[in-house]
Amino acid sequence: MQKKIIQKIGVILRPSTPELKESYFKLEKIFNKYKIEVNIESISGGMIGIMGMEFDILCKSCDALVTLGGDGTLISTVRRSFKYDIPIFGVYAGSLGFLADINLDELDIFVSNLVNGQYRMDERSILEAQFIQNEKEVTLYAFNDIVLTRPSVSNMIHIETLVDSKAFNTYYGDGVIISTPTGSTAYNLSAGGPVLFPLTNVFALTPICPHSLTQRPVVLPGKFSIEMKTPKDKALVIIDGQDKHELNIGQSIHIKLAKKKVKLIHREEFNYFEVLKEKLNWGD
Secondary structure (H helix, E strand, O other): OOOOOOOEEEEEEOOOOHHHHHHHHHHHHHHHHOOOEEEEEHHHHHHHOOOOEOHHHHHHHOOEEEEEEOHHHHHHHHHHHHHHOOOEEEEEOOOOOOOOOEEHHHHHHHHHHHOOOOOEEEEEOOEEEEEEEOOEEEEEEEOOEEEEEOOOOOOOEEEEEEEOOEEEEEEEEOEEEEEOOHHHHOHHHHOOOOOOOOOOOEEEEEEEOOOOOOOOOEEEEOOOEEEEEOOOOOEEEEEOOOEEEEEOOOOEEEEEEOOOOEEEEEOOOOOHHHHHHHHHOOOO
């Protein structure tokens, strides 16, 4: 993939964390050192007492977005900016993430490489979901996962699933996780789903506490689309653990991998398996 020349960045901070003010100014100083213009998103700027730029304008006017926080900040930024097709990278404030893999102490070296085109641009799949809400078609995107679950903890839920319009399975239990490769190490992994290499064009269906032990996770090629509906129950649709929507009885949600992909910037030496070993404590 052709790499962009990055001359102007937009910064999004972890919400409700005004203590990031000092870190932001350190980040800004580093980018300015390499003649890269820095703008901050208006909500983030308001949090630390400086003037910012509306998010949509930020996306239209910058060459890349930088999140300062953790994986959750990066995930929400991916969904908000997806229509603008703008590359993103994460600087973590805390512990190493699966997505935000650069810390402030490494940032100077990273930016010096960035201006010389010495970085990786990975393309990752994102889920696209469509359903009807208030008599209007709604389209949502999920970078990690879409969860269909029961609205009440006292009941199990039936979820009928079709693959390319053909009957596939009926899940009966607490719900189903539809996960991207990026999200496979999140809720999907906790529910017993498979770890997927993040650059693959597939997605996983993982039942949550199924009533039958024969219900197992399934990995589907990205060319397939699925339809899920609950003929006997209402259902909650949870997008990346951050947004919630309700499906009425018998209502369908259509889910597939979006045609366009998310662009993530990483260090050239970034190694997914090293991150996986560190985060999951694999090996010695």
